[in-house]
Amino acid sequence: MTQPVLSVRDLRVEFVTRRGVLKAIDGVSFDIAPGEVLGVVGESGAGKSVTGSAVIGLIDPPGRIAGGEVWLSEQRIDNLSPEEMRRIRGKRIGMIFQDPLTSLNPLYRVGEQLVETIQTHTDLSAAAARRRAIELLTEVGIPAPERRIDGYPHEFSGGMRQRVVIALALCAEPELIIADEPTTALDVSVQAQIISLLQRLGREHGTAIMLVTHDMGVIAETADRVAVMYAGRIAEIGPVQDVVQNPLHPYARGLMGAIPTLAQDASRLVQIPGSMPRLSAIPPGCPFNPRCPHAWDRCRIDRPEPIQHGAHKVACHLYDLNDPTAEAHKVLTHPPAEEGVPA
Amino acid sequence: MFAYILRSLLQGAVVLIAVAFIAFSMFRFVGDPVANMVGQEASMADREELTKHLGLDQPFPIQFLRFLGKAAQGDFGISYRQGRPVAAVMAERLPATVELAVLSAIFATVVGVALGVYAAIRRHGLVANAVMTLSLVGVSLPTFLIGIGLIYVFAVELRWLPSFGRGETVRLGGWTTGLLTKSGLQSLILPVLTLGFFQLTLIMRLVRSEMLEVMRSDFIRFARARGIPNRVIEFRHALRNTMIPVVTIAGLQLGSVIAFAIVTETVFQWPGLGALFVNAVQFADVPVMAAYLVFVAFVFVVVNLATDLAYLALDPRLRAAPTAAR
CATH class of the missing domain: 1.10.3720.10 (MetI-like)
Structure with a gap:
């Protein structure tokens, strides 16, 4: 197997608050290979964005990386000094945020912001950096880049601004791009353009992409593999087709079942009963146990670790081959409280 | 952008006229200027002559317009106390x-x-x-x-x-x-x-x-x-x-x-x-007070205008919108 671009091992992120230490990320491990797109999905507050911020070293106090390791190619980066980490940001890891309308400084021309980023990470002269900026704008599909480079952000539409943001992330040809909900704030028609742009760039440059989103449609179209996060942990991770069509973890199953399709003749939308626990009230054992239709005693005490199951890794006792009772619990003993599970 | 500057100028003019009106009103409410200027022994004829000389026998709107016209040329009358312009x-x-x-x-x-x-x-x-x-x-x-x-x-x-x-x-x-x-x-x-x-x-x-x-x-x-x-x-x-x-x-x-x-x-x-x-x-020196009021208003208007121009320099969003959506 090729060396992964990004390798996260047992990452833990905590937020120190007045009411105690909240574990936003609790033991997350995953790899991303060169050119691969890893989708990270989950409900709001599951820790998707925090994982992305932790990788790029932008966890602001009172948050902190409390444990684990982050490896970029062959370099460990979670313990670098702030200055060393700054040199990696933008150069080896690019990041794209959710809202393109607020990601750009409104007071500077997009060209100034591009040239600034290029010159921060390379030795190019101002003129060469400007040529490079025009190339980048061309590459992300901005029409008439020679003219648009002197425009201010407010003169661009939302989709065009997100293209500029992507160009900014690409300035130094990073090995890894973290895209944090890159399409959430955009029109549906523009979303598809941005997603296919990201895909194309990833393919052409061999850039690994960590795509954080709560939109399963985007993941299904774009990602090679997908990680389903719940309450700061990875519930299930595996190839995207497998996870979407044959989810193993009860939470992932609920999540996939909740995607409405036009083919379904459901009068009610499917939902998972209950809601994700607050960080201050994560139950012991499996964090999903209060909402899980399969949960039994072990789930309330014993925290499930990821188990390899076919191409997936799943953190659920149902798939623990060493537990002789697990198989019996796969049959629903008590169906979920809410009705509306389609046939 | 031009409209934006023009609007700032117009606003300034309105403010100045309003303040001038208040300043002018002081003449009528803060004592009788004639009584302030003439001595105790002045005759009625002296008083009437001075009233006429100062234009105080004219109707109020005319007096105000004359005040405005003179003020625009920097003429605020004679200081009661110092007897100089x-x-x-x-x-x-x-x-x-x-x-x-x-x-x-x-x-x-x-x-x-x-x-x-x-x-x-x-x-x-x-x-x-x-x-x-x-x-x-x-x-x-x-x-x-x-x-x-x-x-x-x-x-x-x-x-x-x-x-x-x-x-x-x-x-x-x-x-x-x-x-x-x-x-x-x-x-x-x-x-x-x-x-x-x-x-x-x-x-x-x-x-x-x-x-x-x-x-x-x-x-x-x-x-x-x-x-x-x-x-x-x-x-x-x-x-x-x-x-x-x-x-x-x-x-x-x-x-x-x-x-x-x-x-x-x-x-x-x-x-x-x-x-x-x-x-x-x-000393109830009304002309000086009135002039000072107008001066203060003028300073504020100028500073405000400068502030608006500073916005233009700082924020390209204002410069770009010709209709100045503000």
């Missing part, structure tokens, strides 16, 4: 006030912005917190107390600086300046500190809170994600965005420095417009 009296006093106010404004802005940025960047630092605590003193202590305190320490106890007056001044054409002599400069220090201190602390606190706000915004986070060095983020990206709201408040504050140097001028017996106004109030 108000314009000449004020022109004499203007340099003292302008020098004091401009220096105070520069002092307050430069030091205020610098300290505000420092306090924002070193938010948890010991010095920054000490500065913030001290600034509370500046905000809450009345100006005259600061002035008297400074006089006590530096003039009475240490005897380093004079406690009143402008010191020696040099005449340059129609302008007298204290900036060219040693005693003139020394005399400026305490009044400038006194007048500028309140504005300084205000600007500093404003810059700090605005900058902390800006530092939380998405584009700063994105700039950090691009690996831009902290110094560049703070001084290039954050500071300019901070200045947009700061310019509004600071602009108005600096206008008030020029306009209301009254307290400081009184404390330091500074021979400026503020002191002139206080004297005018004591």
Whole structure:
């Protein structure tokens, strides 16, 4: 197997608050290979964005990386000094945020912001950096880049601004791009353009992409593999087709079942009963146990670790081959409280 | 953009006319000017003649229009107390006030912005917190107390600086300046500190809170994600965005420095417009009071206009929209 671009091992992120230490990320491990797109999905507050911020070293106090390791190619980066980490940001890891309308400084021309980023990470002269900026704008599909480079952000539409943001992330040809909900704030028609742009760039440059989103449609179209996060942990991770069509973890199953399709003749939308626990009230054992239709005693005490199951890794006792009772619990003993599970 | 400037100008004109009206109304409500000017022994004929001479027998709107027309040419009539044209009296006093106010404004802005940025960047630092605590003193202590305190320490106890007056001044054409002599400069220090201190602390606190706000915004986070060095983020990206709201408040504050140097001028017996106004109030010298009011309004209008132009320079979003959607 090729060396992964990004390798996260047992990452833990905590937020120190007045009411105690909240574990936003609790033991997350995953790899991303060169050119691969890893989708990270989950409900709001599951820790998707925090994982992305932790990788790029932008966890602001009172948050902190409390444990684990982050490896970029062959370099460990979670313990670098702030200055060393700054040199990696933008150069080896690019990041794209959710809202393109607020990601750009409104007071500077997009060209100034591009040239600034290029010159921060390379030795190019101002003129060469400007040529490079025009190339980048061309590459992300901005029409008439020679003219648009002197425009201010407010003169661009939302989709065009997100293209500029992507160009900014690409300035130094990073090995890894973290895209944090890159399409959430955009029109549906523009979303598809941005997603296919990201895909194309990833393919052409061999850039690994960590795509954080709560939109399963985007993941299904774009990602090679997908990680389903719940309450700061990875519930299930595996190839995207497998996870979407044959989810193993009860939470992932609920999540996939909740995607409405036009083919379904459901009068009610499917939902998972209950809601994700607050960080201050994560139950012991499996964090999903209060909402899980399969949960039994072990789930309330014993925290499930990821188990390899076919191409997936799943953190659920149902798939623990060493537990002789697990198989019996796969049959629903008590169906979920809410009705509306389609046939 | 042109419409934007034009609108600012029009607003200014409306403000000036409104203030002029208030100033003019004072003539009617603050005593009888004729009684103020003639002696006790003047006959009825003398009074009537003076009334006619001053145009006071005309209807109110005509009087107001004449007042406006003259005011526009800088003619505010004769000072009751000094018997000389108000314009000449004020022109004499203007340099003292302008020098004091401009220096105070520069002092307050430069030091205020610098300290505000420092306090924002070193938010948890010991010095920054000490500065913030001290600034509370500046905000809450009345100006005259600061002035008297400074006089006590530096003039009475240490005897380093004079406690009143402008010191020696040099005449340059129609302008007298204290900036060219040693005693003139020394005399400026305490009044400038006194007048500028309140504005300084205000600007500093404003810059700090605005900058902390800006530092939380998405584009700063994105700039950090691009690996831009902290110094560049703070001084290039954050500071300019901070200045947009700061310019509004600071602009108005600096206008008030020029306009209301009254307290400081009184404390330091500074021979400026503020002191002139206080004297005018004591003697019900209505023309001087009216002229001072119009002058203050004029300063505010000019400062406001300058503020609007500063917006244009700072914010491309305003420049680009020709219809000025504001």
